[in-house]
Amino acid sequence: MFARNDSIKKRKQAGWCIRMLLKSNLFVIVGIFLFQSILGILQTANVVITQKIVKLVQQPDSERLIFFICIWGVIEILKKTAPSLTEILGLRLQAQIFLTFYKQVCDKLHRLSILKYDESEFLVRLERTRRAIDEKIADYIRQIFSLISLLITIGSLGVVLSGISPFYLIYFIIMSVLQNTILILNSRDTVNLFANQDKKQHKERYYKELLQNRTYAKEIRSYDCYKWLIGKRLKNYRSIIHEHLQFSKKWSIINIFTGMLLYFLEGSILVILFLQLYNQTITADIVILVIQAQELFCGTIFSCVGHITSLREDFSYIISLLQIMNEKEMEEVKHCITDNGFRMQNICYSYNSDKCVLKNIDLTIHDKEKIAIVGRNGSGKSTLAKIVMGLLEPTSGKIIVNTNKKMAIFQDFSKFYLTVKENILPGVINIENNKIEDFCKNNRGLDFLFELPAGLDTHLGPDLYEDGIDLSGGEWQKISILRALLMEADLVVFDEPTAALDPLSERAVFQEIQELLKDKTVIIITHRIGLTKFADNIVFLEKGEIVENGTYEKLLTNSHGWFKRYCYEQGKWYV
Template identity: 30%
Template sequence: MMQQRFFDQAALLASKNTSLNKILFSFMLLGLAYLVCNVLNGADNFIRDTAENKIKGKMSLEIHKKVARLNLIDFEDTNKLDNLNKAEQGKNNLVLFAFDFTSIFTFYLPYFLFMGWYLFSLKPTLAVSIVFIFIPTAATQIIRAKVFAKLEDKSAPVRREYDYYESCIVGREYYKETRLLGGFDFFNKLYLESLDILQKLKYKATLRVNLIELSMQIFTVIGYFVVLLMLFNALMNQDISIGAFAAVFESISRLYSIMREIISDGISSMAKNVGTIENYINFLELDERKSALDLKLEWGDIFLENVSFTYPNSETYAVKNASFTLKKGETIAIVGENGSGKSTLVRLITGLYLPAIGRVTVSGYDTKDLSQKTLYENTTAVFQKYQRYQMTVEDNITISETNIEYNKSTLDNVCEIAGINMDESTFTEGYGTMLSREFGGVDLSGGQWQRIAISRGFFREHNLIVLDESTAAIDPYEETRIYKQFAKISKDKSAIIITHRLGSAKISDRIVVMKNGEVEEIGTHDELLQAGKEYTRLYTAQEQWYS
């Protein structure tokens, strides 16, 4: 309207039917309108960028909270892992979707309603005809939404493989072995193959949508020129003024551009991302681990009653019909060949996994009825595949128990148990030494790192401690010393040792022998040797190591 007023005043000035002051006033109003629009656009961009980062942070937190509430067995299910990958993609797209959706109702819709009213007031057919121009484009976006939703379902598992192969090539955890063993070409081949599959899936979907969109755009462009022809005809018939013609001519061009922006970019982006947004919502709706009891346990016996367990997508029992009691203050060793079910049995004992059949009770409470917080606050563990945190020595040890007060003597004690020699040549800053060359610190050998992991497990206050092949990188003599120390500190506490070195199992009160997922034997070292069954066979095969 400001443009029409300005152009009408300019036409009147040319015919000397108005004053210069009036046209200057119209020019100032037009300039003020442009200034307000630019200021509002700038404010919108600033607010959007700031809010976007905050919202993404909040949504990431929701994903992490959801992950914490899931059953840990879900991370053995490839479908659930795909859902997590899709949720990460959907998180970012949901923010964009929300802003685009908000823009439609706060900017685009008011703008179109005003322009529709303005054009209708000039000539009704102008307003009505514009609506039909963009119907083909709108229809295209419905098709786009369906195509890209299917694309996301196909892409998620391939994208997980792609990310994994990439980490095998350049990840800190893998790159040394990948290069030394000559595995780079192998992983690079798999990486490129998965990338090629992703690109082909995206190419097919994009090509299909773009061909449909191109055909629809032809009709839109034809409609645009029809509107301009109608506008010119209205001017020739003196249905509108020259100022109105100039203003509408410029406005039609802008309106066409904005409509293309909202439909081809805004709605197109929303349609493209709606599939990943559904994945984010579906992830938040996954079944969670249901537990009602959140309490402070008075530690007692752990009892397994006819416990069986299978992993997702497997028909074979990893643990079958296991029954025994881990008494308070008792140390047991779990031994057996690879794949016999040792680690799975421990995950059931500690409540990480819940049995499919039977039950596990801790101090009389079924693990299915206890919260994860209740189960884990009494437990500590050292695993063969431990984490090498790129932090200081002190942080690496104390991260297992951040809510307790401690002093240097506490650190000295757990380091002595784990066999860590805090010599100045290696640990130049003492417990403040950074364990990462990437951050200006030092790196350790595999055995030294394993000792750090052991000290971390011992530092945590606990009633149950698990050592799962935790001394695999340490020589047998040092392992014996650590286990003797372990036996001392585990007195009056429950303890579990998983080991392939049967000589180390002798320190335990009882030994549980696993075979094909079943508890084959239970007894002391001497009792099992006298029985002459599976344990005797395993021990005899290693006997020369202990002679």
């Protein structure tokens, strides 16, 4: 029953893929099919015409000879031009596939849970999906039509050989079966080898990224861990190479013996042909036709098996794409709407396990109130922020809000290698620079924006732009905070928003934030005690539970409280 359902699901997925292809590429696909079909017929026609020419050379009929030579020339021209035309159509096909499927996959990824990006198997599948869109889907279509062309050649050659003697056709089939049985076994082992090495290849790409990307260069040099990383990369690479060498050794031995046997069979057919020619049971033109047909027939069947192997490999990448498209989407987190503040009722959350990251969170935040959520690393603060923003759906419990206009600045905020303006307000097109400049002029700490080479139109990212620049960690963080301030949101969540700022900048920024966001509801998630002074209420998290809450002054009066102890431990670093 389950196997049947799985089969039905795969057929539906394949059907979706075919519909998407035909919808946007029908003209190109039909064009490739026609060219490949013509090419398949021309291969056999070329052999037959050559035989006719050889036969006419021995006769005084010069007009027919010239006619067949002209036909042979036309066939040769068509054989040379057809692949070029097919290649042009193939490039157009690839462009259409990219436009069609890239958006579909991106839309799908946008609807998946962000937790998927923590799964190694999903990341491998995603990498294979990228390759499917970049090359494998187009390759798969080209391989199918090339296979059709080859089958047309085999069929037409079979008819020609049967007309001469069925013996030759049977003999060539036996040769091809022997040759291609070995090829099929080889291809099966090849597919298995690459499938087993997927994770190792993923590691190899990651190590290369570590060793070549400037993002990691500072840490690698400062920690003097270059040799260590090179060692890890070499260990992984040697494992890959060892498996490849073992594979090559095994199949080299098999191919040597198979090759010797095939050479013997080819030599035998030549001996048979020349004996028949010597005994005058066949003519020279038939000998040439059979020799050409043998090479074309066996070579074409060999190519067929190669194409089938490539089809299997390409389809394995397409399967990864279909698996991505079939991933269960995260349901839109629908919060109950109220006219009064923000409430979390009995919120629990687990990351695919029995261990709760958040347990029975009950919290009420009044309209325009400023709340600080404090706790040690791993206490569940960032998870709570993601639930508030609707990025994660709680395992149980209910969230009641008075707005859907929310904005968050996370500790791992995004750095968009675009212009400064596009970083500040990504996706917002119709906004003038003057509005941003006026806002920045009235706020301390944003003066650096006016010192940039092209102001708000400065490109960020020396990796992508010749005139691109990079910013310090603190400057990037100020841009991320500015992003939140300029967005029209009623609820703003700051998840460790000032981790990259120095204490003076941190204090100045939050004094400004306090003034700018006085009419908004704010949740500040932090492990720094200083920031809690800006909050109307403080919530202390420990192992996913609220163990204490109250104002800054109230919590400090509880000498045995969690917050008091946390302040004491943190304060020892500054005394």
